[in-house]
Amino acid sequence: MVLLMGTSPVLGAEAATATSPPRAGHPATSPVCGALDGMEIPASAMTLPTTGGRVTSAAVRTGVVSGETITYCQADADIRPVDPTAPAIKMRVALPYGWNGKALMFGGGGYNGTIPDLTANVPFGPTDQPAPLARRYVTFAGDSGHQQSPTAPPSLDGSFGVNDEALNNFAAGDALKKTHDASLFLVQHAYGANPTEVYFSGGSTGGREALVVAQRWPTAFDGVISAFPAWNNLSEMLYLGHLVQVLSRPGAFPGADQQKLLYDRVVQACDGLDGVKDDVVSNPGSCHFDPHTLRCPKGTGAGPNCLSDAQIEAVTAMSSPFRWPYRVASGETEYPGFPFLSGADMRTPFLGFGTTAPANPMPVTSGYGMQFWDQWVKYFLTRDPGHNSLTIDPRRPGKWLARISHLSTIQDRNDTDLGEFARAGGKLILLHGAADELVSPYSTTDYYQRVRATLGAGPTHSFLRYYVVPGANHANFGTPAFAAATDSLSALEHWVEKDEPPANEVVSDPVHDRTRPLCEYPGWPRYRAGDPDSASSFVCAR
Known part of the structure; x- marks a missing residue:
């Protein structure tokens, strides 16, 4: 503390x-x-x-x-x-x-x-x-x-x-x-x-900044901690703009009751797939939940126990990749969507859906990402503070395409050749919560896989460790299913200063008084036997 x-x-x-x-x-x-x-x-x-x-x-x-x-x-x-x-x-x-x-x-x-x-x-x-x-x-x-x-x-x-x-x-x-x-x-x-050593640590925008310093100034920092990094910021803007279009449609916005219903049913369906029921979906990849099982009779008249067809379309859009049908200069082609159907924490709606549908002017009770889009349209894209952000459709940007493409060269920090950083002795610890509702963990996995594809598995492992923490959300905001806490700074110190790579790392949840092994991606903690609140009762499965 x-x-x-x-x-x-x-x-x-x-x-x-x-x-x-x-x-x-x-x-x-x-x-x-x-x-x-x-x-x-x-x-x-x-x-x-x-x-x-x-x-x-x-x-x-x-x-x-x-x-x-x-x-x-x-x-x-x-x-x-x-x-x-x-x-x-x-x-x-x-x-x-x-x-x-x-x-x-x-x-x-x-x-x-x-x-x-x-x-x-x-x-x-x-x-x-x-x-x-x-x-x-x-x-x-x-x-x-x-x-x-x-x-x-x-x-x-x-x-x-x-x-x-x-x-x-x-x-x-x-x-x-x-x-x-x-x-x-x-x-x-x-x-x-x-x-003697200089380190960098940041999350979200700060996580993107952590990757930026490793990309652009590979000898400036000896070690970097990048948590839930918004590295492809322009790409996420286009995705958020698409969600604004979907969620602002009549009847599409899921209210607090529907958000809780979705979260509870996903956890109910997938919680025990890791061997223990603890309100944490440890292997989201094994969780396959169909939101149509929550469909209201005839797809209309949404209530606390069902979703309308419009709401099902909205939550499906949030958890699906968004691909734009044009080229941008950064080379990015899509944003992967969020794991809301894979155990994401719907109890922090401010970061996800919010409690109010997007509108013009954008309500402060709308989701953080919706407000982020509104500011981006007004000041980055159109540079018109009075512009109605709901009128920009990322699928068909019209006259704004050239500006979007230019911004992609500034906001998408997607250089995955970290070879010079590695050759300089730099070490990188990459962290993301599997239930993040503001920056997609799928996006960080994409970045990690690109680094491996660029440098090779062995060279990447010599300087980079990537961990996905089940149940953890964005920056431990609100009431996450798993309030992640791990000593990444000590791990980075030992790696940089003593050439001792991270091994057998543990992540704790002080809110619920429990620990789990911090599994290197693509590993995830599977319950074996013993005290379900102890990391020693789990193994890292693949």
């Missing part, structure tokens, strides 16, 4: 610089904090174009992280854009006293627009192990090059997309390298040394 208590008052100059500047060749373990305040970050410190940056504040803070009181220097900075009309990148670095010599960058979420919490844990992080800052990592992150409106729902403000530099900072990942370079500049000045 990560708690952040009230920060201490800014310490006097004597305390802020209690550690003398380090001698050459002798890195300090305590930061020279006061000297950072107001420091200019030259444009030459960054490998991508900027007009430099400046530390806007630097102060010593004390907080409780993972149950431990941690003292660190927090430095906030702005990285100035090249385009004077573009917003700055706002970034933050936490520089701990008792530094362990390493650094970790956090990725963002949704449309970003805020700086991630530097005291937080990695995605699906363990509740019984310290967060990175409590391990005395330098932690750093940025807002990806724009600031969210205070009136917008969290991570759902896409208005920055009207500016090309801001769009590239976010979608292509340019802000990641700029923030990385500026942060390491400050680390050097604070401690007199560069980190």
Whole structure:
């Protein structure tokens, strides 16, 4: 658990610089904090174009992280854009006293627009192990090059997309390298040394960002944790736009009762296929559920115990691949759909269907993905804030096809040749929940299989591990069937620093007080005998 208590008052100059500047060749373990305040970050410190940056504040803070009181220097900075009309990148670095010599960058979420919490844990992080800052990592992150409106729902403000530099900072990942370079500049000045290892961790948009840094800057990070990555972002946009078309049809939207009915019946049909009934469908591939078994008499008059024909069509569309009948420049041709008929957690409707059908204007009670599409249409595609997103049909985009194709080159980060990252010694841990309702686990499996096809099975296994966690949803949002928690950071450390690959990893569910083996894909946990709440009672089956 990560708690952040009230920060201490800014310490006097004597305390802020209690550690003398380090001698050459002798890195300090305590930061020279006061000297950072107001420091200019030259444009030459960054490998991508900027007009430099400046530390806007630097102060010593004390907080409780993972149950431990941690003292660190927090430095906030702005990285100035090249385009004077573009917003700055706002970034933050936490520089701990008792530094362990390493650094970790956090990725963002949704449309970003805020700086991630530097005291937080990695995605699906363990509740019984310290967060990175409590391990005395330098932690750093940025807002990806724009600031969210205070009136917008969290991570759902896409208005920055009207500016090309801001769009590239976010979608292509340019802000990641700029923030990385500026942060390491400050680390050097604070401690007199560069980190011995630099890691990256992120989920969802942050998971895409994790894959971006491995693809574009293969020597910048020693190890990467990518959880539920939205790597083919343009492709998912087209899929979401198709769902908006389907769910906005009269009578098509399944209400809360129908969503619960579907979830309960899927679990009832498939829960025991792994050898034990525990509300978790461990092998979704073996679960074949026909939504037509829930059809109302004559296919009309939906109620709490049945689905209408229109609703069956909607849930089938959500769990089916969407293919577009035209070419886009990224080369992507489809989005695989979601495993809603394979045990997905329908108890978190905000991320999936939502509680209200898509409409114009888009309701805040509609699904997260529907709102994401609405922002994309308004600010990325048409750049018209008044545009009705329901009028864009991804099957027939008409005059918008050229723009969609161009955006695919920015948003689909689909380079699966990670050979240079592997040759540089980089290691990648890839995680996804089998019941994710916002980024499809099928999509991550597709990415993993493409990497294997590009590099070969053996070379891929030398630097990449992919795990699908049964019952886990998107970022443990709401009440997942399995609230995943695993110590991927320690596993990554051992792999990078000691050449010890992950082995016999365990994932826990602290909400339900149980553990399962973390099975490398395509493995899944099958019950053998013994305590059904213990990982030792399961084997990884294929």
